[in-house]
Amino acid sequence: MTEEKRFESAMDRVWKFFTSLKLAITIIIILASASIIGTIIEQNQPLEKYRQFYSDGTIRLFDALNLFDMYHSWWFLLLLVLFTVNLSCCTIDRLPRVVKVVRNPKTTLDGNLEKTLGHVDRWKKKGDLLKVAETYQAALGKAFSKPRLTENSGTFHLYAEKGVISRFGVYITHLSIIIIFIGAIVGNVLGFKGFANIVEGRSVQTIPTRGGTNHVDLGFSVRCNKFWVDFYPSGQPKEYASDLSIIENGREVLRKKIVVNDPLQYKGIWFYQSSYGPAGAASATIAVNSSEGGRLSTVSLSPGQKADIPAYGKISAVDYRENFQGLGPALLVVLEQPGKPHTEFWLLKAYPDFDRQRRDTRYLSFAGVDQIFFTGLQVAKDPGVNVVWVGCTLMVVGIIIAFFMSHQRLWIRLSRGSDGRVEVVLAGSANRNRLAFEKRFEKIQADIRAVEIG
Amino acid sequence: MLNVRLFDITTLLFGVASVNYVAALYGKKETWARIGTWICIAAAVVSTAALGVRWAESYKMGIGRIPVTNLYESLVFFAWSVNLFYLLVEWKYRTRAFGAFVIPIAFGTMLFAFTNESSIQPLVPALQSYWLHAHVITCFVGYAAFAVSAGVAVMFLMKAKREERKMTGGVVGVFPPTKVLDDLVYKAIIWGFPFLTAGIITGAAWANYAWGTYWSWDPKETWSLIVWLVYAAFLHARITRGWHGRRAAILSIVGFLATLFCYLGVNLVLSGLHSYGGA
Ligand code: HEM
Numbered sequence: 001m002t003e004e005k006r007f008e009s010a011m012d013r014v015w016k017f018f019t020s021l022k023l024a025i026t027i028i029i030i031l032a033s034a035s036i037i038g039t040i041i042e043q044n045q046p047l048e049k050y051r052q053f054y055s056d057g058t059i060r061l062f063d064a065l066n067l068f069d070m071y072h073s074w075w076f077l078l079l080l081v082l083f084t085v086n087l088s089c090c091t092i093d094r095l096p097r098v099v100k101v102v103r104n105p106k107t108t109l110d111g112n113l114e115k116t117l118g119h120v121d122r123w124k125k126k127g128d129l130l131k132v133a134e135t136y137q138a139a140l141g142k143a144f145s146k147p148r149l150t151e152n153s154g155t156f157h158l159y160a161e162k163g164v165i166s167r168f169g170v171y172i173t174h175l176s177i178i179i180i181f182i183g184a185i186v187g188n189v190l191g192f193k194g195f196a197n198i199v200e201g202r203s204v205q206t207i208p209t210r211g212g213t214n215h216v217d218l219g220f221s222v223r224c225n226k227f228w229v230d231f232y233p234s235g236q237p238k239e240y241a242s243d244l245s246i247i248e249n250g251r252e253v254l255r256k257k258i259v260v261n262d263p264l265q266y267k268g269i270w271f272y273q274s275s276y277g278p279a280g281a282a283s284a285t286i287a288v289n290s291s292e293g294g295r296l297s298t299v300s301l302s303p304g305q306k307a308d309i310p311a312y313g314k315i316s317a318v319d320y321r322e323n324f325q326g327l328g329p330a331l332l333v334v335l336e337q338p339g340k341p342h343t344e345f346w347l348l349k350a351y352p353d354f355d356r357q358r359r360d361t362r363y364l365s366f367a368g369v370d371q372i373f374f375t376g377l378q379v380a381k382d383p384g385v386n387v388v389w390v391g392c393t394l395m396v397v398g399i400i401i402a403f404f405m406s407h408q409r410l411w412i413r414l415s416r417g418s419d420g421r422v423e424v425v426l427a428g429s430a431n432r433n434r435l436a437f438e439k440r441f442e443k444i445q446a447d448i449r450a451v452e453i454g
Numbered sequence: 455m456l457n458v459r460l461f462d463i464t465t466l467l468f469g470v471a472s473v474n475y476v477a478a479l480y481g482k483k484e485t486w487a488r489i490g491t492w493i494c495i496a497a498a499v500v501s502t503a504a505l506g507v508r509w510a511e512s513y514k515m516g517i518g519r520i521p522v523t524n525l526y527e528s529l530v531f532f533a534w535s536v537n538l539f540y541l542l543v544e545w546k547y548r549t550r551a552f553g554a555f556v557i558p559i560a561f562g563t564m565l566f567a568f569t570n571e572s573s574i575q576p577l578v579p580a581l582q583s584y585w586l587h588a589h590v591i592t593c594f595v596g597y598a599a600f601a602v603s604a605g606v607a608v609m610f611l612m613k614a615k616r617e618e619r620k621m622t623g624g625v626v627g628v629f630p631p632t633k634v635l636d637d638l639v640y641k642a643i644i645w646g647f648p649f650l651t652a653g654i655i656t657g658a659a660w661a662n663y664a665w666g667t668y669w670s671w672d673p674k675e676t677w678s679l680i681v682w683l684v685y686a687a688f689l690h691a692r693i694t695r696g697w698h699g700r701r702a703a704i705l706s707i708v709g710f711l712a713t714l715f716c717y718l719g720v721n722l723v724l725s726g727l728h729s730y731g732g733a
Contacts, residue, residue: 021694025687032683032712039673039724071671184669193667232576239579260579261664272666273579380666388668392655399651403644 018089027083034079038070084181087174098167107148107159109411109427117411117427118434119441124421127453129156132422133414135453143447144410158412166431169402176395183387191382192216196271198224199279199374203247207379218269218379220248225255227276227373240276242375268381275376284317284331285367286347291360298367306336312362313337320369324348331366406432410444457511457521458572460504461530465568467497468533468561475553479625487550494541494557501534512574521574522590523581525721529567531590532717533560535598539642543602547638551629555605585660593653593678597713599646600685603639604710607703610635614700636699639706640692647685654678673724677716684709 017023041062042049050059050068066073106113114120125132133149133156140147140160147160194207194216203223206215225243232238239259246254246266256264263272284301288309299307301317308314314336324330328350335343347366348354355363410428417423426445430437474490477483508521521527540556609629616626629635657678658668669675688705691697715723 021690025690025694025697028683028687028690032680032687035676035680035683038671039676039720043671071676236576236578238576239582261583261660263663263666270666272664274665378666382666385662385668389659392658396648396652396655399648403648 015089015093018086019093021090024083024086024090027079027086031079031083034070034076037067041067041070043071044069080181084178087177091171091174095171098171102164102167105159105161105409107150107411108152108157109159109413109425113411114425114427117429119429119438120425120427121445122423122425123449124417124419125424125453126421129154129414129416129422132424132453133158135451136412136414136424136448139448139451140410140412140444143444144408147410147412154416156414158414159409161407161409163405163407166401166405166407169398169400169405172394172398173402174398176391176393176398179391179394180388183384183389183391186384186387187382188384191380191384193382194379195274196222196377196379197277197374198222198242198377200224200227200372203245220246220253220266222271222377223247224375227375229276229373240273240375242273242276242377244271268383270380270382272378272380273375274378276373277376279372279374282320282369282371284320284369286315286331286333287352287365287367288312289363289365291356291363296362300370301333309362315364318344327351329366329368331369333364404433406430406437408437408440410441412448455508455511455573457504457508460500460507461564461567461572464497464501464504464530464533465561465564467493467500468537468557468564471497471553472558472561475550475557478550479554479628482628484550487553490553490557491541491544491550494537494553497560498534498537498541501530501537505531505534508574515574517574517576519577519582520587522587522594523577524571524575526567526570526572528590528594528717529563529570532594532597532601533563533567535595536560536563536601539595539598539602539645543638543642547630547634549630552602552606552609552638555609556602559601559605580664583660583663585656585663589653589656589660592649592656596646596649596653597717599642599649600681600706600710600713603642603646603706606635606642607639607706610639610703611700611707614703632699636702639703643685643688643706643709647682647689650678650682650685654682673720674716677712677720681709681712681716684712 045068047059050062054062062068066075070076137147137149137158140158145160145162147158150157150159193210195210196204196207198204201224203221205221206217208215223245225245227240227242229240230238241257241259243257244255244264245252246264254264254266258264258271258273260273263270265271281303285298286301287298288296290296297309299309299315301307301315303317306314306316316334316336317331318334319332321330321332324346327348330349331347333345333347335345343358345355345358347364349366349368352365353363355365408428408430410426412427413425415423426448428437428441428444471490471493474486474493478485478487478490505521508527509519512519512521522531536556537560540552540560543552543556544550610632613626613629613632613635616624617632630638654675657675661670661675662668684705688702688709691702691705
């Protein structure tokens with residue numbers, strides 16, 4: 001063997017290796033098995049968490065194998081690359097052949113082809129050869145699909161086909177996988193994921209990205225105007241919502257109320273309602289009234305804080321009940337007045353005049369508690385996501401084509417027999433779903449046989 | 455509640471049908487199997503009514519949602535799909551031998567559902583999404599197809615072993631020929647695979663709408679991918695020489711075991727973002 005030949009045969013073997021279906025099955029099974037690991041070892045947890053479960057030696061070993069972030073490890077990515085190369089080679093190897101077969105179909109039925117076909121029927125018919133051919137051409141067009149008529153040294157051939165696209169279903173499916181990968185890569189390279197907690201009334205412009213210490217400048221700011229949360233009677237949250245404004249160059253350019261599953265989008269950046277929490281302690285509001293009933297002022301009370309009521313005294317809130325003895329929300333306050341002992345009494349929200357019973361120069365009414373919340377938003381920019389959806393759609397379409405359509409072909413050969421009658425051979429094949437094709441073939445066979453030559 | 459009573463009746467019907475099919479197989483009495491078929495049809499009617507009633511009852515409670523959103527509901531929906539899928543196969547293939555291998559799966563599922571919380575619970579905000587409904591329905595139709603496939607794969611392996619040893623008769627005698635079984639293992643999967651694919655995609659779409667990430671490698675997602683890969687391996691095994699028959703049947707069974715783990719094991723053994731089980 002010469003150098004060149006040896007090189008070629010080595011290349012051949014490499015090519016064979018990468019186009020082999022056995023390799024594909026092996027890689028798919030390895031990918032599936034490897035994926036299990038990351039579902040057993042919790043991913044991307046802080047070191048302290050792992051220390052609870054594993055010894056230091058085990059942690060070092062797992063870390064060396066990247067098992068704490070395995071789906072982004074070099075070896076998992078390598079598997080995906082190998083998978084993609086395998087898939088691409090298979091396509092390059094086979095697709096041209098399929099295209100060739102589809103573009104140059106065998107339009108004549110010779111003896112060799114006839115032997116390979118599962119469905120063959122033959123009969124004889126009186127009449128002129130060309131006339132029979134043309135009649136059958138029309139009949140086959142009606143019963144199946146418009147056939148091509150060719151003549152070859154006195155023999156006529158009809159060829160008709162349906163569902164050519166079924167040959168490409170597999171390739172559409174395979175291509176869709178690569179499209180999804182491309183979308184994922186675009187999203188990872190050009191996008192970001194972040195998180196923002198915004199207190200009601202405040203706004204943010206830079207966002208810490210998830211997991212990392214980086215910050216992204218949005219180029220505009222987001223303000224949380226208000227946050228709401230509704231509960232079911234059982235205490236589970238029913239819905240939570242944030243009223244958000246986008247502010248760009250000092251102007252509000254967009255305002256939307258977002259809830260879970262209904263995000264806000266501006267300039268390709270999406271804001272998802274994801275969590276919430278109290279921002280600081282709740283405060284209670286108290287109205288101060290003169291004994292005649294005129295409102296003089298309101299004071300806001302935070303826990304542990306004393307508020308001054310001019311010309312009267314100091315007040316603080318010490319307890320709050322959602323429902324005080326069936327009378328609704330109530331606040332327990334302590335009043336300190338110069339030269340008098342401290343007094344402690346309840347204020348009822350539902351009865352603003354309740355405190356008049358103290359018969360003092362002022363009476364107080366409880367207006368309610370205010371809780372300021374922060375809203376927790378996931379922030380994401382993913383320019384690849386639409387590519388991924390295109391891939392996903394193609395995948396479903398490709399699979400349906402591959403599984404539920406079939407390339408069906410029919411041939412008719414017409415030649416002059418020794419007895420002067422026309423010898424007819426009808427044959428057909430389908431690349432899948434043969435049972436259904438068999439029924440169809442029988443129906444067409446009956447239709448064509450029954451045709452009268454006019 | 456009425457819907458739960460109806461599901462309890464369904465459980466009972468599946469139990470009786472299973473006994474009938476198994477008895478028919480071992481006692482060689484076609485009549486038993488024929489009764490089994492009628493019981494399965496009754497179970498289909500009762501369970502369909504139960505799903506409808508549950509839906510209506512959720513509206514009456516002011517919750518108003520499709521009954522496929524917690525473990526109990528997904529289990530009964532799975533059993534419902536398995537039964538319908540089975541009846542379709544029985545009718546198309548004109549044999550009742552499969553019943554003994556498939557209907558017990560529906561029965562076992564209903565028994566398991568029976569041990570779970572069956573009241574109608576309101577939905578937390580993350581689960582209030584049409585994508586989620588599409589996700590659950592497509593996934594479970596897929597799972598049902600895989601269940602049928604695995605049941606038939608077991609029959610295939612039993613029959614192939616007998617044939618290898620040139621034995622005839624026995625229970626296996628009434629099974630359809632291995633070629634038919636092999637074909638049915640495959641046919642069930644080509645129905646299941648597109649549904650599972652659509653299920654994973656709608657799940658990704660839901661996650662994207664709720665959190666802004668279509669894929670985050672959480673255990674449930676990853677296991678659904680594992681299941682999908684096993685069936686992808688099956689599909690390619692079918693078209694590779696030497697992987698037909700036995701190995702393909704084994705892959706179908708492995709695929710269904712992975713499906714079961716994805717569905718139940720992940721919540722019982724591992725943790726995740728999903729609402730099923732997770733308690
Ligand atoms: C997990 C990803 C994959 C999916 C979902 C997938 C999907 C499919 C489907 C649905 C079929 C049609 C099967 C049938 O007709 O019964 C198919 C066939 C095929 N696949 Fe894949 N595939 C994947 C990966 C691969 C890879 C990595 C290769 C690389 C070699 C490959 C090579 C082939 C070949 C050669 C065929 C046969 C085409 C033919 O019938 O001529 N597939 N695939």
